[in-house]
Amino acid sequence: MNDKFFDLKKEKQDKMINGAMQIFAQKGYKLASTDDMVKVAGVSKGLWFHYFGNKAGLYTFVADYCVKYLNMELAVNLSSNATDYFDILYVIESTKAGISKIYPFAPLMIQAMEEEDDEEITEVTKLKIEPYLGKINEALERFSNDRLREEVSREMLDKTVSYTVKGIREKAYSNGEFDSDRYLAEINEYFSMMRNIVYTN
Amino acid sequence: MNDKFFDLKKEKQDKMINGAMQIFAQKGYKLASTDDMVKVAGVSKGLWFHYFGNKAGLYTFVADYCVKYLNMELAVNLSSNATDYFDILYVIESTKAGISKIYPFAPLMIQAMEEEDDEEITEVTKLKIEPYLGKINEALERFSNDRLREEVSREMLDKTVSYTVKGIREKAYSNGEFDSDRYLAEINEYFSMMRNIVYTN
């Protein structure tokens, strides 16, 4: 990429980042078209290539930016000494929700990266997202399984919760907008219910 | 579509249906390419258009076929008077798993249809899948919420279970093959755990 991108007004940088992030997150790498980005960001076609060289370069930049930004915020928010499983997960989701104030599609982008399978960028994508997954796992290790009812398998709980959060998130984005407060409220409701049934009382 | 399709040998019909279903289910409408179908089905490019007119026509046919076939099987299997929530869902999943013996990608196709958002076919897709969703809901109405712990919201349970099943299914398909027995075993494991924690004992 061309580092002069960072000399642009922050506002324009974000307009471009958000435009690209939205289209990549909503459509996936292959179906994301420059024309779509032109439409949502109001920035001419040539400019994307001026700064990022090609589509793969743009994707790489956005993916990287997204993960780095998220990890920075997580580093702050996860420093609380929360040890409860759902508390930790809630902090993670509320961090994403916070980021969505500036980068509305960042949470969806992160998710899209995990599912991306276009050969042209799959390698780079997996590499970029690793630090994020690492930080999540690390945070969850603080939680002791002792509080779980013995009928509950930790592994299956992880999957169930993660699939559910993903489902809720997708629904939250399904109308093209993302209401972070409503999203967090819904996450909270689900987590409350789960707490009630998976913990020993 | 051209009804003479049904005059073809059943074997060839299924080869074409499976080929199209696989590519549509794995890649989604837009990214599904005729060439991919030619490769997996070993049927020439022109033939798809001869019988189905165009890509949208082919998708419509496959989507319709998939839902109708599944509904037929469900009509039989759901006629059992099972009333337990997880029993009913298991019957549904095992019906899909059964279908996968003949149409390996049908379960994934059904799921893909629910997520499809390509404007060219989104309308028709939503229409086609409705009868299936209707039958599912109807079946689940037999279940009385009485057995649920009061901390459990029926609506959130529905979502949690459906998101989880979807997640398990996606993972089951992620290597390109679908082992229906292993899939059902995994579903069973999750359902057992859930039974333990959502029912009053």
Next chain:
Amino acid sequence: MNDKFFDLKKEKQDKMINGAMQIFAQKGYKLASTDDMVKVAGVSKGLWFHYFGNKAGLYTFVADYCVKYLNMELAVNLSSNATDYFDILYVIESTKAGISKIYPFAPLMIQAMEEEDDEEITEVTKLKIEPYLGKINEALERFSNDRLREEVSREMLDKTVSYTVKGIREKAYSNGEFDSDRYLAEINEYFSMMRNIVYTN
């Protein structure tokens, strides 16, 4: 490339080969446009890519074809036991002229290959043309310098003759057509003059 190209009617093969050869020879790799080829060959844009994958693939094919065809003809024509310098060179040029009956731009293409400097294909081009240059050198080794006047340096003669032939050829192509008979007549005239002044009598 796609070997099915050779299943096409010879006539169509040659129309495509000639179209590509003309544009590449006249404009050079970078400036040769698919649209130009479409115009001169009357073959749609997609077809070139169907058979040759991309522009570089097409160039490689044409370059290779050109050299191989020429070398085949040279193998026959140079088998005569001519030992005179200008006789040998004349055989070479008349061989090229003969080929131009079927592939009118082949002589110009060979020349263009020697001058091509586009990075994308320069490597492959140099490789392809080597066998031709080898055969030429080999043929000229039969000639003994004894017949040259002592004032004549063999090396400078080689260069002078080759630059002159190249100039004559370029002029012969300058109006877009190539009259092989006129070309050979002109070559012959120059060679006659040169014989008179470089040989001892």
Next chain:
Amino acid sequence: MNDKFFDLKKEKQDKMINGAMQIFAQKGYKLASTDDMVKVAGVSKGLWFHYFGNKAGLYTFVADYCVKYLNMELAVNLSSNATDYFDILYVIESTKAGISKIYPFAPLMIQAMEEEDDEEITEVTKLKIEPYLGKINEALERFSNDRLREEVSREMLDKTVSYTVKGIREKAYSNGEFDSDRYLAEINEYFSMMRNIVYTN
């Protein structure tokens, strides 16, 4: 063009002229890119257009400048009363070589102009180069064919010599630099040989 160009410091004028000349001479009109000129001249992209309007205007200016400068020098150097064919040609080449001290790519540019065939500027190019060709021919008319051996056609000699000089020049530029002394030495060698074989002694 904008005449204020001549108000620039001579140094900057020459940097721009040389930059444009180099790229046009090496790549030809169509392939010469503004970015290349920016790189070699260290002058911003906008400035070229500020002074010359567009690419064609820049080419026209450079072509014109080149010919005018050369003709000015030729006017001086050809005023000697040399009447020998090769002496006259040598004066011409040594004049070009001299110019290359200030405008290193001028000799190559002159040659490129004669070969340029881009429709956008071919007309103007032919017009610009005419005075130069005229001066050359005029100078050569001083030479009487009497000294030529009768086997030598004056017309063919002209072509042979001009093609050869062109070839030598191209080779001299082929590594990106131009060593004028070495070039003149090589020209001299060839001319010596030719004198020996085309003149009656």
Next chain:
DNA sequence: AATGAATGAGCCTTCATTCAT
């Protein structure tokens, strides 16, 4: 009926040209 060669509209990318600073 069946094939796959042939077509052209659409997307990625380049580059001359414009224009705000």
Next chain:
DNA sequence: CATGAATGAAGGCTCATTCAT
């Protein structure tokens, strides 16, 4: 005056669709 960010038209390439065989 100078800069280089910004634009959009044009060329390479893909892929749904057509059609001769």
